[in-house]
Amino acid sequence: MSASSELAVLVRLPAEVALHARPAGVFVREAARAAAEIRVEANGRSANAKSILDVLALGATGGTELAISACGADAAEALERLSQLVAHLT
Amino acid sequence: MGLVIVSHSAPLAAGLAELVAQVAGADVPIEVVGGGPGGTLGTDGERVLEALRRAAHGSGAVVLMDLGSSVLAVKAALAELADDERGRLRVADAPLVEGAIAAGVTASTGDDANGVLRAAEEARHVGKL
Numbered sequence: 001m002s003a004s005s006e007l008a009v010l011v012r013l014p015a016e017v018a019l020h021a022r023p024a025g026v027f028v029r030e031a032a033r034a035a036a037e038i039r040v041e042a043n044g045r046s047a048n049a050k051s052i053l054d055v056l057a058l059g060a061t062g063g064t065e066l067a068i069s070a071c072g073a074d075a076a077e078a079l080e081r082l083s084q085l086v087a088h089l090t
Numbered sequence: 091m092g093l094v095i096v097s098h099s100a101p102l103a104a105g106l107a108e109l110v111a112q113v114a115g116a117d118v119p120i121e122v123v124g125g126g127p128g129g130t131l132g133t134d135g136e137r138v139l140e141a142l143r144r145a146a147h148g149s150g151a152v153v154l155m156d157l158g159s160s161v162l163a164v165k166a167a168l169a170e171l172a173d174d175e176r177g178r179l180r181v182a183d184a185p186l187v188e189g190a191i192a193a194g195v196t197a198s199t200g201d202d203a204n205g206v207l208r209a210a211e212e213a214r215h216v217g218k219l
Contacts, residue, residue: 022113024113025114032199052191052192052195052196053191053216057218
């Protein structure tokens with residue numbers, strides 16, 4: 001796989017967990033561990049997954065589907081970690 | 091890398107520190123100084139100086155202020171510090187709430203002073219709506 005190819009996953013927030021405050025912080029801190037550029041889309045908005053303010057502005061409530069895309073050498077690993085994290089947010 | 095929050099209001103500063111800790115996790119040290127002498131709204135230069143001194147160790151801290159005299163108090167306090175203390179502090183020209191949240195999360199990822207300061211200052215460009 002080429003390092004520059006963009007990968008994407010769809011993952012749904014747990015029904016009772018909004019991507020606000022603490023869960024958003026957990027998500028952004030995980031995204032920040034990756035070298036890849038990562039974006040997350042929800043509700044027709046796109047955010048830099050490493051920017052807490054950007055992610056908070058998505059207003060993603062519980063049950064929202066997130067489209068997470070990543071570009072970079074560790075994109076696949078980053079997407080795997082983030083989709084697992086989102087699915088298990090509490 | 092920690093944060094210093096300077097506000098005219100003690101509850102505002104404390105509440106913001108609580109919010110930052112929830113979003114960024116509990117590992118980012120936050121010094122809080124709010125209100126004037128005697129619990130009034132305002133600024134207290136002595137307490138601002140003490141807070142900056144407490145933060146000016148190790149990897150240091152980014153300092154965020156709310157308005158006006160908080161900014162003046164921080165500038166005055168910085169002038170009182172020794173060079174090595176002052177060198178550990180970076181003052182953010184940033185909106186207080188958004189800047190503190192962004193700086194706190196960035197600090198929690200282990201980023202350096204430049205990264206944390208940049209996150210705070212970029213906060214003014216991130217739309218809410």
